[in-house]
Amino acid sequence: xxxxxxxxxxxxxxxxxxxxxxxxxxxxxxxxxxxxxxxxxxxxxxxxxxxxxxxxxxxxxxxxxxxxxxxxxxxxxxxxxxxxxxxxxxxxxxxxxxxxxxxxxxxx
Amino acid sequence: xxxxxxxxxxxxxxxxxxxxxxxxxxxxxxxxxxxxxxxxxxxxxxxxxxxxxxxxxxxxxxxxxxxxxxxxxxxxxxxxxxxxxxxxxxxxxxxxxxxxxxxxxxxxxxxxxx
Numbered sequence: 001x002x003x004x005x006x007x008x009x010x011x012x013x014x015x016x017x018x019x020x021x022x023x024x025x026x027x028x029x030x031x032x033x034x035x036x037x038x039x040x041x042x043x044x045x046x047x048x049x050x051x052x053x054x055x056x057x058x059x060x061x062x063x064x065x066x067x068x069x070x071x072x073x074x075x076x077x078x079x080x081x082x083x084x085x086x087x088x089x090x091x092x093x094x095x096x097x098x099x100x101x102x103x104x105x106x107x108x
Numbered sequence: 109x110x111x112x113x114x115x116x117x118x119x120x121x122x123x124x125x126x127x128x129x130x131x132x133x134x135x136x137x138x139x140x141x142x143x144x145x146x147x148x149x150x151x152x153x154x155x156x157x158x159x160x161x162x163x164x165x166x167x168x169x170x171x172x173x174x175x176x177x178x179x180x181x182x183x184x185x186x187x188x189x190x191x192x193x194x195x196x197x198x199x200x201x202x203x204x205x206x207x208x209x210x211x212x213x214x215x216x217x218x219x220x221x222x
Contacts, residue, residue: 032209034209034210036211041196041216042215042216043112043198043200043213043214043215043216044151044198044200044211044213045213046210046211046212049209049210087150091209095141095153095156095166096209096211097153097167098143098150098151098152099150100149100150101150
């Protein structure tokens with residue numbers, strides 16, 4: 001089955017941009033890439049999604065490579081409250097499948 | 109606007125007991141999902157529903173049953189709880205629009221089976 005791969009953990013200094021990579025080399029042409037995050041023990045929270053073009057919203061930016069085999073989530077000015085596990089997810093039919101995610105730590 | 113509400117928030121069961129977890133959403137969403145999350149792991153899909161009266165199996169359906177009698181509610185049942193079902197359970201819902209597969213999650217139910 002197609003799946004995404006992400007680094008297990010990353011850290012970033014507060015106030016700097018956090019860049020989280022994701023590989024989705026087997027994603028099909030019409031499948032979106034979604035990003036969610038999970039803060040501590042809360043339910044996951046939607047961040048952003050995209051198909052081919054780069055996307056930006058109030059939370060983050062999403063850069064998708066032209067071949068769609070990978071993407072990068074950018075948190076432009078990381079704060080301590082951005083410490084969380086970040087999931088890069090592919091959609092399959094009516095389901096989204098979570099991997100293990102990247103644990104992002106923001107250091108003061 | 110409550111969004112997705114899960115009941116109860118915490119529960120401790122003895123092996124062999126049964127219980128039902130309730131998920132309620134007030135967003136008129138067609139699709140609803142039940143996940144479990146074990147320590148240090150991502151979410152795994154148990155069952156899901158694409159509309160009232162319909163259910164389907166996810167990645168880890170064994171030991172669980174579900175029902176979607178009303179559009180706003182999705183129930184997850186454990187008929188005979190086992191220690192391996194100790195986990196945090198999350199419910200989610202989303203609109204049926206193909207362009208926006210944005211799932212909204214509840215706060216979770218923490219279940220311990222002794």
